[in-house]
Amino acid sequence: MSEEILINVMPRETRVAVVENGVLQEVFVERSGNRGLVGNIYKGKVVRVLPGMEAAFVDIGLERAAFLHVSDIGKSWEDEARMEDLARPAAISDLLQDGQELLVQVVKDPLGTKGARLTTNITIPSRYLVLLPATSTIGVSVRIEDDLERQRLKRMVGEAVAANCRNGYIVRTAAEGAEREALLRDMEFLERLWSSVGERAREQVGVTLVHQDLPLAERVLRDMVGVEVERVRVDSRETLQRLRGFAGEFVPAMLPRIEHYSGERPIFDLYSVEDEIQRALSRKVPLKSGGHLIIDQTEAMTTIDVNTGGYVGHRNLEETIFKTNLEATQAIARQLRLRNLGGIIIIDFIDMASDEHKQQVLRALGKHLEQDHAKNHISDVSTLGLVEMTRKRTRESLGHILCEPCGTCGGRGFVKSPDTVCYEIFREIIRESRQYDAREFLVLASQEVVDLLVDEESTSLAELEAFIGIPIKFQAESLYTQEQYDVVLM
Secondary structure, eight states: OOEEEEEEEETTEEEEEEEETTEEEEEEEEETTBOOOTTOEEEEEEEEEEGGGTEEEEESSSSSOEEEEGGGSOGGGSOHHHHHOTTSOOOHHHHOOTTOEEEEEEEEOOBTTBOOEEESSOOEEOSSEEEETTOOOEEEOTTOOOHHHHHHHHHHHHHHHHHHOSSEEEEOGGGTTOOHHHHHHHHHHHHHHHHHHHHHHHHOOSSEEEEOOOOHHHHHHHHTOOTTEEEEEESOHHHHHHHHHHHHHHOGGGGGGEEEOOOSSOGGGGGGHHHHHHHTTSSEEEOTTSOEEEEEEOSSOEEEEEEOTTOOOSSOHHHHHHHHHHHHHHHHHHHHHHHTOOEEEEEEOOOOSOHHHHHHHHHHHHHHGGGOSSOEEEEEEOTTSOEEEEEOOOSOOHHHHHOOOOTTTTTSSOOOOHHHHHHHHHHHHHHHHHHSOOSOEEEEEOHHHHHHHHTTTHHHHHHHHHHHTOOEEEEEOTTSOTTOEEEEEO
C-alpha cells in the first residue's frame, strides 16, 4: 500500500488529505478560529457535581462547561481511605467538590450541543511514546504484533523508566524497529514537557490553558506518518520549513520525503481530492456495480442503507445481493474514515438468506476497517438484519465542520410542499378575517406558492373570498423560501 499526504495551507485554514493508492481516504480540516481542543491540558474549576450522573461539569474557559465522568478520574485524585475500600468504587461526590481546581485534558471536542469531554488521566504523545504522568504503567501498542519486538521495546523503556523517570509510558506503533537512542530522546523530551506543564499549572491563577497540542500539519507528521508514506507534499513554503524542522527533531527518516508543491494546479486537484470532498457531503454514494449507499447522520446515530440500484447481476438474486453487500463493505469503511463518522452506526445491508454470506460480509467489513486509525467495534447481524457498530469519535464529522443546518428547512432535510403552504395560508386568512375588520388581504409568498394559488387553487380561492366577503390579492416575493408567507391586512 502506497500512501501520500497532501497539505493545503491558507491564511486561516489548513487541510490535510490522506491518499492511499491514488484514492482519497481521510480529510482533516483545521481553522485558526476554531482549532480542535483534543489533547489540550487545562487548569479547570469544578462548577457542579452531579451525584445522580456520577459526573461533574468543569469550567475550562469555554462557552459551555466541559463534562468529566467518574470513570475518567485518575487514582491520584481519589481519597486514600476510599482507595482501601476495594469493594465499592469511588463516588463522584467523594472525589470532587464544587470550586475545586484540577488539571484536566480534553479527550473529545464539543460535539453539537454537548460540551467537551475531559479526563484527569493525562497523556502526552511524542513520535514513539505516550507519557502517562504519575503512573508506573509500561505498555506496548497492540498493533505491534511481533512478540519478540514487543518484549524488546518494553524492556528498553522499562529500564529507562527504572533509571531516570517517575512516569509511565505506552510504546506507540511507530516505535516498531526503533533504536534505543530514539526512544530515550522521546522520553527526555516528554519529561521536560511534562515538567513545564506542571510548572505553568502551579504558577497560573484560576482557569487557564496550560498546554496546547500541535497544529494540524505537525500532528499529522507525529501521528500518521509511517514507513508506508511515500511523500508529504505541502503548498506553503513557510509550513514546509516548519515541518522540516519538526521532522528533523522527531521524524528524521521523513525529511527526504517532505517536499514543496509548486504546481500551477491547486494541490487538492491532484487525485480529484476537491471533487471527492464535495461528494462526501452528499447522502448518496454510488457503487461501481450500479448499487448505492444512502448515508444519514443524525444526533443519535448514523444510518447507512445499502441498495442494489441498477445492478441486476448475472446469476440469481441471492448472488446479486451478496456481491452488492460485499462491494458496499469497502465503500462503507472508506466513507466512515472520509466523513469521520463516529458514535453509533447502523448498517442496513440488503437482506441475505445465507448465514455464510452474512458472516463473509461481516468479515469483509472488519478487514476493510483494519486500516482505520479510529477504534471501532462491529456486532453480529441482528434479528432485524441490521449490523450495529461503533466508531470512536473525538472530533466533529466532515459534514459538521464544512456545513451548517439549512436555513430553509432548519436541518430537517425537507421543506413543506406548495400545497401544504397554500392550505396554511387559507387557514390564516380565515383566522384573521374573524379577528380583524379588514377591507382586503394581501398575501406575500414565494413564486411557487403564488402560482399554485392563482392557478390550480383558483376555484378554492374564489370560494374563500365568497365565504369571508373580503377580496384577496397576491404578491410573489423572490427572497421568500417556499415555507415563508405573510398575510397583510389592508
